[in-house]
Amino acid sequence: MQSNGRSSLSAPAAAAIVVDGLSKTYHVPEREGGFGAAVRSFFRRRHRDVHAVQQVSFEIRPGEIVGFLGPNGAGKTTTLKMLSGLLHPTDGAAQVLGFTPWERKPGYLRSMTLVMGQRNRLSWDIPAADSFLLNQAVYRIGDEEYQRTLAELDELLELAPIMRKPVRNLSLGERMKCELAAGLLHRPKVLFLDEPTIGLDITAQARIREFLQEYNRRTGATILLTSHYMADVTALCERIIIIHHGQLKYDGAIADLARRIAPFKLIGVALQDGAGGDLSRYGTPIANENGDGKQLIQVRSEEVAPIAAQLLADLPVQDLTIEDPPIEDVIERAFHE
Amino acid sequence: MLRIYKRMWQVNWAEQWQYRANLLMYLLFWLVSPIVFLAVWTTVANSQGSVSGLTANDFTTYYLTLLIVDNLTTQITIHILAYKIQDGTLSGELLKPVHPILTNTLINNLAFKTLMLMVLVPVWLVLCLLFQPDFSSVTPQSLLLAIPAIVLGFGNSFLFGAIITCVAFWTTRVYALNEFYDALFILFGGLFVPLQLLPQAVQQIAQYLPFQLRIYFPIQLILGRVPPDAIVRNFALGLLWFVIGLALFQLVWRRGVKRFSAVGA
Numbered sequence: 001m002q003s004n005g006r007s008s009l010s011a012p013a014a015a016a017i018v019v020d021g022l023s024k025t026y027h028v029p030e031r032e033g034g035f036g037a038a039v040r041s042f043f044r045r046r047h048r049d050v051h052a053v054q055q056v057s058f059e060i061r062p063g064e065i066v067g068f069l070g071p072n073g074a075g076k077t078t079t080l081k082m083l084s085g086l087l088h089p090t091d092g093a094a095q096v097l098g099f100t101p102w103e104r105k106p107g108y109l110r111s112m113t114l115v116m117g118q119r120n121r122l123s124w125d126i127p128a129a130d131s132f133l134l135n136q137a138v139y140r141i142g143d144e145e146y147q148r149t150l151a152e153l154d155e156l157l158e159l160a161p162i163m164r165k166p167v168r169n170l171s172l173g174e175r176m177k178c179e180l181a182a183g184l185l186h187r188p189k190v191l192f193l194d195e196p197t198i199g200l201d202i203t204a205q206a207r208i209r210e211f212l213q214e215y216n217r218r219t220g221a222t223i224l225l226t227s228h229y230m231a232d233v234t235a236l237c238e239r240i241i242i243i244h245h246g247q248l249k250y251d252g253a254i255a256d257l258a259r260r261i262a263p264f265k266l267i268g269v270a271l272q273d274g275a276g277g278d279l280s281r282y283g284t285p286i287a288n289e290n291g292d293g294k295q296l297i298q299v300r301s302e303e304v305a306p307i308a309a310q311l312l313a314d315l316p317v318q319d320l321t322i323e324d325p326p327i328e329d330v331i332e333r334a335f336h337e
Numbered sequence: 338m339l340r341i342y343k344r345m346w347q348v349n350w351a352e353q354w355q356y357r358a359n360l361l362m363y364l365l366f367w368l369v370s371p372i373v374f375l376a377v378w379t380t381v382a383n384s385q386g387s388v389s390g391l392t393a394n395d396f397t398t399y400y401l402t403l404l405i406v407d408n409l410t411t412q413i414t415i416h417i418l419a420y421k422i423q424d425g426t427l428s429g430e431l432l433k434p435v436h437p438i439l440t441n442t443l444i445n446n447l448a449f450k451t452l453m454l455m456v457l458v459p460v461w462l463v464l465c466l467l468f469q470p471d472f473s474s475v476t477p478q479s480l481l482l483a484i485p486a487i488v489l490g491f492g493n494s495f496l497f498g499a500i501i502t503c504v505a506f507w508t509t510r511v512y513a514l515n516e517f518y519d520a521l522f523i524l525f526g527g528l529f530v531p532l533q534l535l536p537q538a539v540q541q542i543a544q545y546l547p548f549q550l551r552i553y554f555p556i557q558l559i560l561g562r563v564p565p566d567a568i569v570r571n572f573a574l575g576l577l578w579f580v581i582g583l584a585l586f587q588l589v590w591r592r593g594v595k596r597f598s599a600v601g602a
Contacts, residue, residue, distance in 0.1 A: 109434035137344040
């Protein structure tokens with residue numbers, strides 16, 4: 001699909017991440033439930049090929065923050081695992097910072113990070129501060145740089161009150177902050193974030209979001225993140241990549257997505273005296289969840305002006321608004337197209 | 338690299354202290370089988386005067402030395418790592434630019450061992466008071482010689498323990514394999530019975546296997562019962578097994594990680 005003006009594939013050195021025809025097929029055993037099936041499968045295993053990622057290609061420039069979206073099972077995590085060197089692809093190639101990820105060269109492992117929302121890099125039984133010190137040694141961070149980075153992370157994430165407690169005693173949000181800090185102490189140039197805000201409350205989500213933005217601004221790091229929270233995506237990413245059933249569905253500006261996927265506008269109408277009326281002959285009625293009492297109809301973008309004029313002429317209109325559809329709905333629609 | 342080991346030690350040491358109850362169970366487990374063997378053989382020796390020339394006190398001395406040597410050369414890698422391979426949490430360690438087994442797992446073993454030893458030594462002293470072993474043959478030289486033997490014994494046991502654990506990359510039944518491996522140890526290592534009491538043919542086989550290098554050889558060395566040519570032969574054999582173990586481990590680890598990353602645990 002659209003390539004957001006990056007179609008000049010000429011200079012791979014300029015890109016932080018180059019993914020070319022990446023594919024991953026899992027060979028998974030399968031059997032039906034029940035005793036008979038269990039016995040049969042003992043003698044003859046049946047396998048099925050699951051094409052988790054198929055021929056995915058994209059490029060990401062240094063310093064970009066890109067949202068990587070798709071419904072559950074779309075292949076997002078598999079892709080991130082391949083890019084962070086945890087998975088060998090079945091086919092295709094990828095270069096991140098000039099490295100082939102799954103060769104797992106120490107130089108590569110030192111310059112990237114993968115933070116997964118529910119997996120811990122931190123040792124459960126000891127305070128995060130101790131794990132940080134371990135990371136300092138493992139990633140060969142000099143004392144001065146370590147202190148500076150930790151101070152910076154503390155300033156952004158407010159670690160001081162929580163990093164001395166055993167990790168098992170932290171709340172989910174506190175743990176996530178420590179996870180992020182542990183993953184960023186070595187100042188990676190590339191960040192793969194898989195659901196970095198999962199399970200967090202709105203305030204904590206917002207904090208992590210601000211932090212990522214600030215980290216990106218300060219260090220120029222390249223970030224590829226998945227999230228189920230559209231607020232994360234709209235706040236952080238100008239560009240999104242959508243995959244579904246392992247295939248790339250969209251790659252481009254988030255602003256263009258609505259135009260391409262959902263060339264609709266929403267017209268909200270409030271009639272005088274709170275009167276109701278059937279607006280279905282003007283456009284498709286949509287349930288209004290704002291609680292402002294307006295009736296909503298969806299119309300094609302190019303028909304907005306004539307329909308609005310028609311509404312004003314036909315009905316005792318007190319208030320009329322024209323809005324873009326919520327991005328959540330647009331992305332939802334993109335998944336299912 | 339030294340710094341990495343130092344920090345890993347700090348982390349693993351702190352972690353070990355979190356499992357005090359666990360440690361007590363391990364300690365009991367550790368004590369039970371040598372003491373049972375000790376009791377059985379001393380009873381037999383007492384009733385017959387001796388068993389193939391070994392007196393009751395010989396058995397006591399042997400098994401009380403074994404308690405310490407066994408702890409120093411054992412490894413618990415399968416308990417540290419196999420579940421991480423199976424549930425995929427090994428991923429977290431694979432993201433780090435150091436070898437998980439040769440750093441974290443190794444240090445974890447050493448931290449466990451040290452803490453165990455701290456608890457074991459007082460218990461051991463009490464047992465010595467109770468059973469009155471005869472350590473008159475132990476000399477400073479024999480103790481000094483035993484140090485490299487114990488290091489080598491642990492090196493080999495660590496490598497082969499790691500190899501067995503790596504089988505978890507291919508099968509979830511790795512614990513059964515480990516049980517079998519432990520059984521070989523009990524028989525050929527000198528735990529069930531001092532090796533000189535085994536049938537001649539079995540002794541012939543046992544002396545070339547790595548198992549005796551971990552337990553029987555260091556014990557006999559400490560007790561000053563190994564002739565010089567056998568000392569040289571056993572050290573050479575230990576080094577040979579170490580090289581074989583290292584090569585095999587590298588192979589199994591590389592293949593294993595590749596498989597791990599193919600199935601996407």
